[in-house]
Amino acid sequence: MFDRRTLTLAIAGGTILAAQSTLVSGVMAQNPASPPGTLTNLDPARVMDMAHAGGSFLLQAARIGMEKAQRPEVKRFAQFEAREQDGIAEAMRIAGHEPGKPTPELPPEKRQAIQRLQTTNGAAFDPAFLEVMNAGHQEALNVFTALQEGNQPPPVKIIALLATNTIREHLILIDTLQNGTR
Incomplete structure (x- = not known):
């Protein structure tokens, strides 16, 4: 029998996937990057914080793209x-895994990437955004x-499974969009 919380997460994860872009079928295994050994050996809470920080960066960049994409x-x-x-x-909040502390300031390379997006306009924006x-x-x-x-509770593993599949789809879509901007 399913734990109600796990079932809720599975449903929420399915909803997240349904809201994502649908890609051309048959192209799922491009760039199956695996994490460096040191990443899987980090403290699970640290990896969760990395996920939150990376999501914050992607969200900031996406919001700029919503305004400036050509x-x-x-x-x-x-x-x-x-979205x-x-x-x-x-989903992470529902699973009880909010960041352990406020999202830290972006590292210099990510701050520079956000600044570059903020200052890039016109035809140059889309390739920079996709990069x-x-x-x-x-x-x-x-x-x-x-x-x-890693050593994460089942609800986090469910979210991670759904996220990795969606991320792979997004990488394929990004590649497709980049080919259209060259």
Whole structure:
């Protein structure tokens, strides 16, 4: 018999996935990045904090993309990404795993990426945005894979499983969108 909390998380996770973009079928295994050994060996709470911080970065970038993207499909992707990050944060909250402390200030390279998006306009914006999204999703894939494979409670593993599949889809979509901007 399912624990009601686990079932609620599974339903919430399915809802998150349903809200995501649907990609062309048959292209699921591109970039199956695995986390470095040191990431899976970190304290589980530290990996959770990394997931929250990475989600905060992707959310900030997505909000900028929602305003500044030039191509409708890139703007739509930014909207999907913002909803996904809000959904993952809510699922983590439901699972009882909010950040251990307020999200720390972004590291210098991420602050620079956000500043670059804020100052880039016009035709140069979409390629810059997609580059930032690609790097952020590669990192997120490593972190959520570590959550999935690490010593986490079942609700977190469920969220991580759903997130890694969606992140892989997003990486494929980002690649498709980048090919259209070159």
